Amino acid sequence: MGAEAPDPGDGSRLGSPGLSSVQRAPEPGGPDPSLAAMAVGGLVVALEANFCRVALESAGPGGVDQLLCVRRTRLGKTGQQICVGDRVTVEGVDWTSRRGAVAAVAPRSSLLARPAVANCNRVVVVMALVQPDLDPIQLTRFLLTAEATGVQVDLVLTKADLLTPQRLEEWRQRLATWGYGPWLVSAQTGAGIEPLRQHLAEPGIAVLCGPSGVGKSSLLNALVPDLALRVGAVSGRLQRGRHTTRHVELFAIGAGGLLADTPGFNRPDLPPDPGALAGLFPEVRGRLGAGGCRFTNCLHQGDPGCAVGSDWPRHLHYLQCLDQVLAQEAAAKSRPAEPGLKQRGGRSEPRLDPRLRQLSRKRRRQGDGPQGDDSSTDRDGEEGEDRDLDPGARG
Numbered sequence: 001m002g003a004e005a006p007d008p009g010d011g012s013r014l015g016s017p018g019l020s021s022v023q024r025a026p027e028p029g030g031p032d033p034s035l036a037a038m039a040v041g042g043l044v045v046a047l048e049a050n051f052c053r054v055a056l057e058s059a060g061p062g063g064v065d066q067l068l069c070v071r072r073t074r075l076g077k078t079g080q081q082i083c084v085g086d087r088v089t090v091e092g093v094d095w096t097s098r099r100g101a102v103a104a105v106a107p108r109s110s111l112l113a114r115p116a117v118a119n120c121n122r123v124v125v126v127m128a129l130v131q132p133d134l135d136p137i138q139l140t141r142f143l144l145t146a147e148a149t150g151v152q153v154d155l156v157l158t159k160a161d162l163l164t165p166q167r168l169e170e171w172r173q174r175l176a177t178w179g180y181g182p183w184l185v186s187a188q189t190g191a192g193i194e195p196l197r198q199h200l201a202e203p204g205i206a207v208l209c210g211p212s213g214v215g216k217s218s219l220l221n222a223l224v225p226d227l228a229l230r231v232g233a234v235s236g237r238l239q240r241g242r243h244t245t246r247h248v249e250l251f252a253i254g255a256g257g258l259l260a261d262t263p264g265f266n267r268p269d270l271p272p273d274p275g276a277l278a279g280l281f282p283e284v285r286g287r288l289g290a291g292g293c294r295f296t297n298c299l300h301q302g303d304p305g306c307a308v309g310s311d312w313p314r315h316l317h318y319l320q321c322l323d324q325v326l327a328q329e330a331a332a333k334s335r336p337a338e339p340g341l342k343q344r345g346g347r348s349e350p351r352l353d354p355r356l357r358q359l360s361r362k363r364r365r366q367g368d369g370p371q372g373d374d375s376s377t378d379r380d381g382e383e384g385e386d387r388d389l390d391p392g393a394r395g
């Protein structure tokens with residue numbers, strides 16, 4: 001099942017197990033109203049539309065270990081986004097309805113932008129060997145975004161049951177020349193699943209990341225018994241997936257290990273810095289660094305004194321990606337922020353004269369004028385304030 005219903009009480013979902021031991025607060029004759037004012041700590045385990053689900057560090061009255069939360073307005077005003085994997089403080093808890101409001105987000109140790117997951121210490125790039133066919137350029141783009149996070153990168157190749165042992169060995173050898181030792185697995189037959197489970201059960205947050213239809217949810221189902229996540233058949237000439245998973249969600253795997261299922265997407269953005277691109281290819285990382293290329297700003301395109309050279313299998317992939325990163329950079333430079341334009345979601349749009357600004361529906365209901373005091377809508381937990389809660393969860 002996907003994460004459609006905002007149901008904090010769903011027992012199949014991640015609660016305290018894997019987070020911390022459950023400590024039940026005393027419950028003498030029903031909920032204590034003073035507890036509502038108490039701030040509690042937890043981990044965002046799922047984002048669903050305008051809400052997030054927070055697994056609590058310690059269970060509250062009645063053993064409640066998970067809350068459905070909106071975001072405090074003042075957090076929204078700072079532009080602070082909430083991601084799955086964020087450690088948060090929840091206030092205004094109503095233990096009976098299991099609801100609260102996220103008041104603060106702890107500083108992150110890492111952030112994967114897409115899928116949006118904070119504090120992960122492992123990115124697991126998942127690609128199918130077939131159905132859809134493994135595309136080396138697409139795989140390279142996923143690996144680059146994963147490497148750009150600076151955390152450990154694992155590569156899992158699925159649907160191993162559909163290839164001969166000889167073809168599997170060819171892939172293994174090819175990817176070894178890229179600097180990766182891939183996990184070849186089959187969710188269908190269970191081949192390779194147990195060693196991968198042990199590897200991923202180490203404490204921390206790991207994220208499955210890859211195109212739609214490669215078998216990320218199937219893999220999670222194989223790794224975590226009784227999970228029963230929804231999977232969708234691939235279709236069409238290219239055997240593409242159908243974007244079955246819609247939300248990022250964390251699941252417990254082993255004691256302390258958390259693994260995020262994520263919506264698939266086909267074309268990850270490339271990291272923005274052309275100078276840092278080569279360092280994201282493990283097979284040439286060793287050639288960089290002190291005493292490497294003659295010029296410190298070398299982009300390794302056959303420049304004199306270049307230590308990276310062209311004698312490596314993904315050299316052409318590198319040049320192709322570099323071209324795109326340079327084009328991206330040039331396009332960004334030729335687009336200066338003009339006065340009168342504001343940036344909104346990567347686009348520029350005209351800044352409206354406040355007197356011309358249309359009244360929002362909520363303001364109109366309240367009879368508030370266009371130049372009214374913003375604080376008039378500054379009420380915690382208001383639905384309208386939580387619109388942008390889900391920054392990159394959709395594939």
Ligand SMILES: Nc1nc2c(ncn2[C@@H]2O[C@H](COP(=O)(O)OP(=O)(O)OP(=O)(O)O)[C@@H](O)[C@H]2O)c(=O)[nH]1
Binds near residue numbers: 161212213242243
């Ligand atoms: N033969 C075979 N088929 C598999 C395997 N793993 C997954 N599949 C099939 O691949 C299809 C897609 O699987 P999903 O698990 O939904 O893929 P996904 O990556 O989660 O896709 P999105 O949620 O759309 O991102 C389903 O028909 C699965 O049954 C495998 O190991 N072997």
Ligand SMILES: [Mg+2]
Binds near residue numbers: 217231244245263264
């Ligand atoms: Mg899925």
Ligand SMILES: [Zn+2]
Binds near residue numbers: 309
């Ligand atoms: Zn160079």
